[in-house]
Amino acid sequence: xxxxxxxxxxxxxxxxxxxxxxxxxxxxxxxxxxxxxxxxxxxxxxxxxxxxxxxxxxxxxxxxxxxxxxxxxxxxxxxxxxxxxxxxxxxxxxxxxxxxxxxxxxxxxxxxxxxxxxxxxxxxxxxxxxxxxxxxxxxxxxxxxxxxxxxxxxxxxxxxxxxxxxxxxxxxxxxxxxxxxxxxxxxxxxxxxxxxxxxxxxxxxxxxxxxxxxxxxxxxxxxxxxxxxxxxxxxxxxxxxxxxxxxxxxxxxxxxxxxxxxxxxxxxxxxxxxxxxxxxxxxxxxxxxxxxxxxxxxxxxxxxxxxxxxxxxxxxxxxxxxxxxxxxxxxxxxxxxxxxxxxxxxxxxxxxxxxxxxxxxxxxxxxxxxxxxxxxxxxxxxxxxxxxxxxxxxx
Amino acid sequence: xxxxxxxxxxxxxxxxxxxxxxxxxxxxxxxxxxxxxxxxxxxxxxxxxxxxxxxxxxxxxxxxxxxxxxxxxxxxxxxxxxxxxxxxxxxxxxxxxxxxxxxxxxxxxxxxx
Amino acid sequence: xxxxxxxxxxxxxxxxxxxxxxxxxxxxxxxxxxxxxxxxxxxxxxxxxxxxxxxxxxxxxxxxxxxxxxxxxxxxxxxxxxxxxxxxxxxxxxxxxxxxxxxxxxxxxxxxxxxxxxxxxxxxxxxxxxxxxxxxxxxxxxxxxxxxxxxxxxxxxxxxxxxxxxxxxxxxxxxxxxxxxxxxxxxxxxxxxxxxxxxxxxxxxxxxxxxxxxxxxxxxxx
Numbered sequence: 001x002x003x004x005x006x007x008x009x010x011x012x013x014x015x016x017x018x019x020x021x022x023x024x025x026x027x028x029x030x031x032x033x034x035x036x037x038x039x040x041x042x043x044x045x046x047x048x049x050x051x052x053x054x055x056x057x058x059x060x061x062x063x064x065x066x067x068x069x070x071x072x073x074x075x076x077x078x079x080x081x082x083x084x085x086x087x088x089x090x091x092x093x094x095x096x097x098x099x100x101x102x103x104x105x106x107x108x109x110x111x112x113x114x115x116x117x118x119x120x121x122x123x124x125x126x127x128x129x130x131x132x133x134x135x136x137x138x139x140x141x142x143x144x145x146x147x148x149x150x151x152x153x154x155x156x157x158x159x160x161x162x163x164x165x166x167x168x169x170x171x172x173x174x175x176x177x178x179x180x181x182x183x184x185x186x187x188x189x190x191x192x193x194x195x196x197x198x199x200x201x202x203x204x205x206x207x208x209x210x211x212x213x214x215x216x217x218x219x220x221x222x223x224x225x226x227x228x229x230x231x232x233x234x235x236x237x238x239x240x241x242x243x244x245x246x247x248x249x250x251x252x253x254x255x256x257x258x259x260x261x262x263x264x265x266x267x268x269x270x271x272x273x274x275x276x277x278x279x280x281x282x283x284x285x286x287x288x289x290x291x292x293x294x295x296x297x298x299x300x301x302x303x304x305x306x307x308x309x310x311x312x313x314x315x316x317x318x319x320x321x322x323x324x325x326x327x328x329x330x331x332x333x334x335x336x337x338x339x340x341x342x343x344x345x346x347x348x349x350x351x352x353x354x355x356x357x358x359x360x361x362x363x364x365x366x367x368x369x370x371x372x373x374x375x376x377x378x379x380x381x382x383x384x385x386x387x388x389x390x391x392x393x394x395x
Numbered sequence: 396x397x398x399x400x401x402x403x404x405x406x407x408x409x410x411x412x413x414x415x416x417x418x419x420x421x422x423x424x425x426x427x428x429x430x431x432x433x434x435x436x437x438x439x440x441x442x443x444x445x446x447x448x449x450x451x452x453x454x455x456x457x458x459x460x461x462x463x464x465x466x467x468x469x470x471x472x473x474x475x476x477x478x479x480x481x482x483x484x485x486x487x488x489x490x491x492x493x494x495x496x497x498x499x500x501x502x503x504x505x506x507x508x
Numbered sequence: 509x510x511x512x513x514x515x516x517x518x519x520x521x522x523x524x525x526x527x528x529x530x531x532x533x534x535x536x537x538x539x540x541x542x543x544x545x546x547x548x549x550x551x552x553x554x555x556x557x558x559x560x561x562x563x564x565x566x567x568x569x570x571x572x573x574x575x576x577x578x579x580x581x582x583x584x585x586x587x588x589x590x591x592x593x594x595x596x597x598x599x600x601x602x603x604x605x606x607x608x609x610x611x612x613x614x615x616x617x618x619x620x621x622x623x624x625x626x627x628x629x630x631x632x633x634x635x636x637x638x639x640x641x642x643x644x645x646x647x648x649x650x651x652x653x654x655x656x657x658x659x660x661x662x663x664x665x666x667x668x669x670x671x672x673x674x675x676x677x678x679x680x681x682x683x684x685x686x687x688x689x690x691x692x693x694x695x696x697x698x699x700x701x702x703x704x705x706x707x708x709x710x711x712x713x714x715x716x717x718x719x720x721x722x723x724x725x726x727x728x729x730x
Contacts, residue, residue, distance in 0.1 A: 126449050135415045139502055140472050141445070141452045141493055146459050149443035150471075157441075157481065187626065190537030199701040202631050203535040209444040209456075214535070253421045257461045257469035258413055260422065262441075455665070 002101035004231035006241035006394065009038025010353035013113070015184040015222030015341035023052070023059045023115045026223040027068050030346075031111045034225035034353075039237050045227075046105035048072075048079040051092035051112035052345035055081075057127055059115050068111065078105065085131045086294065088112060089224070089348020090249075090378030090387030096228050097244050106230050112349035113223030124219055128344075131381045136255035145216060147256060147382045148295035149208035154263050155297055156210065159312035163210065166296040167195035168318050170214040170338055173293065176325055177335025179366035182350075184220045184341025215296040220341030224350035231394070240360040245281065245373075246390035248274030254384050267386035268305040268377055276307070279390040281373065283307035286390070288329065288358065288368045290351040292379035293336040299323075303331060306377060306388070325366060333358060333366045348378035348387065355391045401433035401487045401503055403468050412468030433470070436508055437462035439483045442474060451494040462487075462505055473504045484508045518588035522612045525644040527593060530636070530702030531710060534597065534627040541596045541706050541714035542636045550583040553592070556601055556623065556719040567656040568621075574679070575619040578606055590618075591640065595633050599713035600720050603629040605637040607650070608678070615641035616678045617652040617687075620659070623722040631662060635700045642692045650687040653677040667695050 011033025013026045021029065027050065035045075050065035061067065065079035078099075084091040089112035096108040116124055125143050132138045132147065155161050171191055177183035194204040194214045204212045234241035250270035253259045259266070276282055283306065291306070293299040300314045308329060309317050317323055323331040334340045334354040337347060355374040357363045363371075377388040403414035408425035414433055419426045442460030458474040462485055473492055474485065485505035492502040529543035545553065557579075560572035581587035589609035595602040602624040608616045617638070622630040641647050652669055654660040663669060669685035677684040706714065 122447075122450060125447065129449060137471055139492060139500060140459060141449050141457050142459060142471065143445065143447065143449055145447065146443050146445045146457075149445070150441045150459065150461060153441045153443065153481070187536065189535045193533055193535040193537045197533040197701075199533045199632070200535075201698050202635070202701060203533075203628055205446075206444070207447055209446075211443075255471070257471045258421070260411075262461070262469075 003103060005097050005100045005228055005244045006231040006234040007226050007228050007244065007352065007356050007391070008234050008237045008241055009034045009036070009040070009227035010356040011035070011037055011225045012182040012350060012353055013223040014182050015220045015343060015346070017117050018115065018221035023055055023061065023064070023113055024067065024071055026113045026115065026221065027064075027111045028071060030113065030223035030225035031068070031072055031109060034109065034227050038227035040107065040227065043107060045074045045077050045107050045109045047096070047099050047108045048074060048077050049092040049096050049108065049110045050079065050081045051088035051110070051349060052081065052114055053083055053085055053088050054114060054116070054127055054344065058119060074109070077109075084385055084387070085380040086292070086342070086344050087348055087378040087380030087385050087387050088345045089350065089352075090389070091348070093226065093228075093349060093352050093389065094247055094249060094387050097247055100228055100230050106233065108228045109225065110228065110349055111223060111225040112346040114343035114345045115221045116219045116343060117221050121219065133255035136257065143208070144294070144382065145208040145211060148297060149211045151256065151262065151301075151382070152210055152295070152297040155301065158263055159315070161297070161300060161315045164191075164195060165300065165315040165318045166215050167191055167204070169293065169296040169299050170194065172324055173332050173336040173338040176333055176366055177339030179364065180335050180340060183335045183339055184218055184222065185335070185339040189214065211295060211297070217294050217337040217342040220343045222341055222343040222346050224346045224353050226349060226352050226356060234394070241394045242356045242359045242391050243394050244389065245392045246275035246277070246279030246388075248272060248278070248388040250274070250386060252384045254381070256382060263301070264311070265301055265305040265383045265386070267383050268302050268379070268388070271386045271388040272306040272375070272377060275375070275388040275390045279392070281390055281392075283375070286329075286373050286375045287371045288333060288374050289331050290334060290354050290374070290376040291331055291336065292347070292351075292377060293332060293338050294342060294379065296338065298379065299331060299336065302377060302379065306375065325368070330368050333363065333368050351376035351378060352389060352391070355389070359391060359393050399487065399489055401470070403431050403433045404428040405431040405466065410467070412464070412466045414468050414470045431466060433464050433466065433468055433487070436484050436486050437464040437470070437505075439474070439479070439481055439485055439505075440469070441481060442479050444479075453494075460505065470503070472502065475504050476507045517585040519585060520589055522589060522609060525640075527591070527640045527644060528704050529706045529711070529714065530704045531706050532595075532632050532702045534629070536627055538597050538627070539710060540602055540629065540632065541710050542593055542633065542702060543596070543706075543714050544640075545592050545594055547583055550579050550592075552719060553579055553594070553604060557604070557621070560722060566658070570655055571619050571621050575604065575606060575621055578608075578618050591637075593633060593637050593640065594717070595629055596714040596717045597624060597629070599716070599718055600624070601717050603633045605633040607637050607641055609641070609645060609647065612645065613648045615645065615647045615650040617650050618679070632701065634663060636702070638687055638692065639700050642687075642689050648689055651675065651677055651684045652687060653679055653682050653684055655681065667691065667699065
């Protein structure tokens with residue numbers, strides 16, 4: 001019988017342009033905060049999962065989990081580096097969950113991070129593009145923005161999503177991030193500035209038609225961390241444990257053109273269904289969600305495929321303000337990838353950290369009122385590997 | 396190899412068509428795939444004009460699109476056309492698609508019929 | 509002595525045209541007033557630019573040192589036919605651009621500097637100074653060069669400038685590119701914006717702008 005698992009602490013290293021720290025330094029910053037938050041004291045950590053997609057390529061360091069175990073002085077903890085593209089963070093949390101559920105470990109630290117800003121933008125774009133299908137996509141000059149753009153055009157033509165809806169999501173996420181001290185982007189934007197004014201043509205230029213500058217998340221440095229433990233000992237550390245109620249993961253066809261319906265994110269669907277089934281909950285039971293908006297269109301499509309809105313209708317919910325922080329179903333109260341930032345290996349862990357703070361009532365000015373149950377999904381590749389979580393406050 | 400024939404793979408069990416060829420079908424899991432000629436024309440179902448082009452691509456913007464063939468197969472490739480519209484008919488043409496570390500790489504591009 | 513001073517002292521030797529001020533909406537929703545500055549305002553700009561002369565990041569040192577020299581040259585009557593536009597946001601100086609008219613057919617694009625970063629202030633101001641040369645002075649072409657790769661991408665690529673190999677730009681660096689009046693007409697609808705006239709309250713702020721330390725430390729790129 002698998003053990004129930006709880007999250008007892010969360011921490012983040014400010015996302016942004018972190019010329020002040022190395023990748024290890026960022027890991028440590030986030031981990032130290034999470035460990036403090038968890039009030040572990042002298043209790044040893046049994047296992048460490050480190051999530052980073054490009055540590056080797058960008059910072060010339062491999063075996064980062066082994067290195068961090070030493071750096072944090074938590075040896076002899078078991079340690080693994082987890083790589084699943086942009087879903088590395090979700091996979092790392094999943095692996096931490098599994099190690100506790102299986103009885104392998106009692107107290108597990110997860111740290112995710114990336115240092116992306118030291119290399120030129122075109123090099124980052126190319127490294128990220130290596131996730132795509134080598135012969136069906138990459139070789140033709142595909143980049144993630146170009147895939148997202150083709151996906152967006154299909155979505156617009158099939159479901160009536162308009163540029164306005166994408167811009168509304170960007171404005172919302174920027175507003176939310178203004179209330180998030182750890183976010184990369186602290187900059188208000190307006191619908192007039194990026195969409196309705198004639199100047200929007202310069203302010204929000206086309207990058208990969210029809211996607212524009214403000215439809216794409218920034219390139220960020222940063223790290224995030226959570227501490228998990230067996231639920232039955234959680235009360236030793238906190239009176240507000242957050243239960244990992246459901247976990248799901250699924251892959252999908254790699255090359256987008258080969259998917260029977262390229263506008264359906266089957267990995268989001270399947271992993272979300274698994275997570276809800278395990279949690280014995282449904283999308284309707286959730287109070288909010290953190291979704292993977294590497295591109296604004298993904299907030300729309302993921303919210304549908306995860307089950308929060310009927311397929312092809314989420315843009316109407318955006319129009320009605322339902323997904324605002326003040327709305328009926330807030331999406332990305334943290335600011336999402338768009339404004340919180342996207343240090344690739346950190347994101348999945350940051351989503352879980354945000355859910356943890358929200359469910360504990362510790363999200364400050366961006367607190368979702370009465371948050372008791374939350375969902376997040378971490379999107380790898382272009383949706384060919386997705387990890388989903390359902391978290392809830394302990395009863 | 397100088398060829399203008401696009402040869403894909405068709406799943407004998409569920410009839411899904413793939414280009415480039417693959418040896419198992421991710422939809423029905425069959426390993427029985429036969430070669431199939433994709434044909435001389437397909438319809439553009441989506442595209443993008445990419446202004447942030449990767450290294451090794453010489454022109455800006457790079458137009459990429461997904462072309463659907465009558466056998467159901469869909470293929471992603473560069474579109475060489477002055478004007479691009481969803482629904483336009485395109486034919487596959489074997490050409491240099493980009494340079495990788497100064498070496499020319501060939502593949503199928505699409506041109507208007 | 510007097511004769512030499514007369515010879516060295518230059519101002520405008522072609523008819524000067526006014527630049528009607530305009531308002532531009534930025535991505536933040538803020539409004540930027542773009543207006544031409546008068547010679548007597550140059551000392552204020554020099555004060556604003558001086559601290560950047562030693563900031564090596566993002567080519568601020570070279571651009572500000574050269575712009576400082578250009579504006580000072582104009583102020584002291586040693587450079588002819590130079591004009592300068594500024595962008596003002598919330599009453600604060602946001603950016604400075606300058607050009608010089610070689611004659612009534614050719615304009616030399618000098619420099620573009622954003623003091624408030626991340627809102628495409630530089631892009632809007634660059635467009636405005638070229639608008640002035642083409643639409644108000646009626647030149648046939650503007651010669652442009654770049655010191656920074658970012659500048660190069662922004663201008664040579666976005667504006668589709670025509671290379672002029674073998675033509676030296678007055679600034680003496682990389683080969684010149686040209687923005688012809690035909691090229692301007694083709695790109696105008698995508699790059700040149702703003703509303704006129706400027707509302708009174710914004711006009712006030714723009715006339716009496718404040719100079720605040722530029723946000724160099726903050727990385728405000730999206």
